[in-house]
Amino acid sequence: MSTPAQTDVLVVGAGPAGSAAAAWLARAGVDVVLADAAVFPRDKTCGDGLTPRAIGELQRLGLEDWLRAHTVSKGLRAHGFGQTLHLPWAVPGGSLPGWGSAVARTELDDHLRTTAIKSGALAVDGLRATDVRMAGSRVEAVVFRTGSGPVEIGCRRLVVADGVRSPLGKVLGREWHRDTVYAVAGRSYVDSTRSDDPWISSHLELRDEQGELVSGYGWVFPLGNGSVNLGAGTLATEKRPAEVAIKPLMQTYADTIGAEFGLSGPLRQPTSALLPMGGAVSHVAGDNWALIGDAAACVNPLNGEGIDYGLETGRLVAELIADGGPLGETWRSILVDHYGEAFSIARRLAGIATRPKVVATLGPAGMRSDWLMTLALRWMGNLVTDEDRDRAARVWRWAGRRSIARDHRPPFA
Template identity: 55%
Template structure:
C-alpha cells in the first residue's frame, strides 16, 4: 500500500467517506452494479475519474442481448424512440447478405446509442436508485488488512488526496483498470485481443434498420487485414464508422488505425450516403475473452471490461458489462470471500463460450484464414445466420439446437487443453 501524499480532501459533507458498496468506474458495468446494490438497500458510492457526460471509444451498437440486459436492469423505456436494429448487413468478396438477428429469448431487435448518452443515462439511473456519485475522483490505491480485505480505497480529486472506507469494492474501471493493476490484475496477450478505432459521420441512412459489417477489411494499400469494418446507424443523422482488428502477442496488429479508418469511410461513403468525413476519431486496445488473472479478492471483484468480459469475435462488451454488474451484486449476498467464488462464477457463465471464441479469434489473426472462411461463407445465409448468432453472443445454456450444442462442445473440449483458462 502506498501512503497517501499531498493535502487531504476537504471535509465536504457532500463527499462520501464510507459505503457498504464502493463501485469504481461509472461505465455500464459499474453503473449497473451501483443500481443493483442501491436497490438492495446497501449504501452505495459510485466513483469515476471523469465528469459526466464523457465519451468512450466504442462502436455504440447494442445487440439484442444488451437490449435485454437494459430491460432487466429496469430501463425498460430508455430505448423507446431509439433505432430498432433488425440485424446485420454483411459485405465481403463481392457479396452482400442481410441477416436478421436469430430468434432468441433476448428479443428480435438491437439498437445503437452513442456512449456519451448511454453511459450517462445508466449512471443517472443508478443515482435514482439511491447510489451516491463521486465524479472527477480517481481511485489510486487501497489499504488492506492482514487477511487481504480492502478496508479503504485511496482517492484523488484535483490536487487533493483522501480515502473512502468500504465494506465491498466492485472494480469497473475499464480495459486499463488502474485499480485492478494495484490489486494484481494481469492482462495476458497470448490469446486474441482487439485493436479498434471509431469515428462519427453524417449520413443519409442514419435511420437504417441494419448495422453494416464489412468482413473484408483492407488497408489503403489493398492488403487484407484480420478484422472487420462497421457502420452503425444512430438515428440522429449520424452513424458510427469504425474498424477493428484482432491480434495476439505472437501476431500483433501492425496497422495504423487512422488511415485504415479513413480509407474504410471513403469505401462506404456512397453506400451509406455519408455527408461528412469521419470526425472524433478515437482508438482503444481491448483485452477479450477473460484473458486476465486476479479478478477477485476477499471483498472485491473486477467486472465488465476490467475483467476482459468482451466478445473475442467482435469486441462487443456492453451486454457482459450489464450482466456482470448484476452478477457481482448477487454474489455479495452469497459469498463471504470472493477470491475463488467470482472467477468460478465467471467461468461457469462465460468460460465455455470464451474458450471457443478465443480459439476462433486466434485463427482469424492469420490474414490467410479470413478469405478461406469468408469468401464461401458470406454467400450462405444459413452460415451467416450462425456467425451472427455466435458473434452477437445470442447462445445460452438453455439452447438445445445443433448449433448451440456444437458450440458448447467445442468450448468444453478446448477448455480441457487450455494452459490458462478464462479468468485465471
C-alpha cells in the same frame, strides 16, 4: 458533492458495468457509492452498438421505453467477398429479444449512471482511484486523487469496473495475458443519409490503404440522429501483433463505402483503444473485491462487444454481494461458469482470423452460405444463453467444453 468517508460497497467506474452493479445493489437495499474519474457526461471509445443480449439486460433495468425512443435495429447486414447477407437478430430457438439498438456512449453511460442514482446509489465524479489501503488480505479503503489532494473512501466490499486498462485492477494484481487474441479498435462519427437504416452493417473484408486484406472488420452503426458510428478493428496476438494504423484505416474504410452509405463530411471524434478479450486476465477477485466488465476482459473475442457482459457482470456481482456470499474464488468461478467455455472457443476462432491468408481462403465460402453465416451471427453476436437448448446452442457449448479442456491458460486463470 462532498465525498463520503465510508460505504458498504464502493463501485469504482461508472460505465455500464459499474452503473449496473450500483443500481442492482441499491435496489437490494445495500449502501453503495459509485465513483468515477470523469465528470459526466463523458465520451467513451466504443462502437455504440447494443446487441439483443445487452437489450435484455437493459430491459431488466426497466429501460426498454427509453431504448425504443432511439434507433431500433432488425439485425446485421454482413458485407464481404462480393456478397451481402441480411441476418436478423430474431433467431429460432433463441431466448433473447429479437431487436438491437445503438446509443452513443456519452448518452448511454450518463443515463445508466442516472438510473443507478435514481435507484438509490450515491454517485461522485472527478475522483481518480490511484491506490488501496489494505487490512491484511482485504481492501479497507480506496485512495482517490482530486484537485484538492488525496481522499479515501472506506468500504466493506469493492467492485472494480474501471475499464480495459483497469488501473485499480493493476494495483490489486490484475494481469493481462496477450498470448490470446486481443483487438485494436477505433471509432468515429460521420454524417450519413442512412442514419435511420434498420440494419447495422459489418464489413468482413476490410482492406488497408494498399488494398491488402486486414485481419479485422469494419462497422457502420446507424444512430438515428443524422449520423452513424463508423469504426474498424483488427485482431492480434503477442506472436502476431497488429501492424495497422487504426485511424488511417478508418478513413480508408469510410472512403471505400462512402457513396453506398451516404457519408459526408469529416470523421468526427476519432479515437482508438486496445481491447483485452475473452477473459485473458488473471487475479480477478480477492477476499472482498472483484473485477467486472472490461476490467475482467469480459469482451467478446469475435466482435469486440462488451456492453452486454458489462451489464451482466454488474448484475451478477450485485446478486452475489447482496446474498452475503464470499468474493475471491467464488467470483472467479462464476465468471468461468458463465463465460469460460464460450470465451475459450471464441478465442480460438478469433486467433484463426488473425491470419489474413486464412480469412481470404475461408471468407468467400462462408459468405456464400446463408445457413453458415446465420450460425456465425448467433455465435459471434453472443446470442447463445444458458437457457438455449436448440442445436446451434448445443454445438457451441460442445465446442466450448472441448476447447477449454485444451487451453494452456483458460479464461480468468
